[in-house]
Amino acid sequence: MGAFPKKNGKVFGGFVTVCNALLESSFQDKFRLILIDSTQTSNPPPNFLIRTGFALRRFFLFVYHLILEKPQTVLIFTASGFGLLEKGMMGRLAQVRGVPNLMFPGGGYLLKNYDNSLRMRFFSSIALKKADKILCQGKQWQDFAVEKLGFSLENTPIVENWTATEKFLKIGDERDFSDISDKKIRVLFVGWLDREKGVMEILDALVHSSISQSISLELVGEGNAYMDAREWVEKNSLSEIVSFRGWLQAGDLEAAYRNADVFLLPSWMEGLPNAMVEAMAAGLVPVVSAVGNIPSVVTHGENGLLVQPKDSRSIELALQQILLDRSLVEKLGKKACQFARENFSTEVAVGKLTKVLLEVINSSSTK
Structure with a gap:
């Protein structure tokens, strides 16, 4: 689950860049990928009803693939706000079905506002605290996951940005x-x-x-x-x-x-x-x-x-x-x-990400 808009579509932003770089790397040769696009269609975002409609469509699409495709793990890219809540619920649903849930949060809003925002703490408790692993862009994200969310270092691997293509x-x-x-x-x-x-x-x-x-x-x-x-x-x-x-x-x-x-x-x-x-x-x-x-x-x-x-x-x-x-x-x-x-560099990060995914998949298959 991430930013996978149509080719040549006028959708931009950090997660689009990250996800595109991933698809253009050797990553897609290592796994069979089921892609669900969660990109925002405009900035400022559309009104609440339209966004709710898109969210429901993504949720049912996620459930459909979860039941019929039986993925070995889910990898969810997420920012803050209501998108964090939506994707957290998807991750929890995957876990109910016995599928490991890896969350990859990004952006600085959550890091900056967690202590002073009841909403951010509530969203994080639902979306992130129960994930199997939090993939971290850097040391600050890892410190946040360990100190604020209660994760171990083992379950907060650092996978640096990979857009140096x-x-x-x-x-x-x-x-x-x-x-x-x-x-x-x-x-x-x-x-x-x-x-x-x-x-x-x-x-x-x-x-x-x-x-x-x-x-x-x-x-x-x-x-x-x-x-x-x-x-x-x-x-x-x-x-x-x-x-x-x-x-x-x-x-x-x-x-x-x-x-x-x-x-x-x-x-x-x-x-x-x-x-x-x-x-x-x-x-x-x-x-x-x-x-x-x-x-x-x-x-x-x-x-x-x-x-x-x-x-x-x-x-x-x-x-x-x-x-x-x-x-x-x-x-x-x-x-x-x-x-x-x-x-x-992209392939360095792909190697780290691949290692994390294979460890999770292999661990899950032995349970």
């Missing part, structure tokens, strides 16, 4: 840094154009400093701050340096990574953003907020730069640092690509 690593390997000293620094944002992603702080950093004369900014994606961002750009005469690309399909997205120097994502909250891993694989310098699992990946001054969330001045200073020392583009970009190759 060969096509992005190839871009990183072929990157030419020779002309970086005599041109504008090209900054790229990829993701939901939501306020929570720090979009308005990025634009504010450009307005109140001189760095706008030395950079160009490309915003890839759409979201709840899209119109506000466009109005801000027009109002502050930034149209010559800021471009809005909307969502890009694979080839155009790869070109955007290839043509950029710096990846900028100052989110207020995150788990481990897929776009950041793609950018690192492509040899871009990640300038990202120190939230979620990001600090376990990006070491400030070594393979990227960390900024504070909700702080446009922090963004401005990071970009100024790169403009004052352009050798950082090559130094940090190469280190970022190397880190992505060693830790987030």
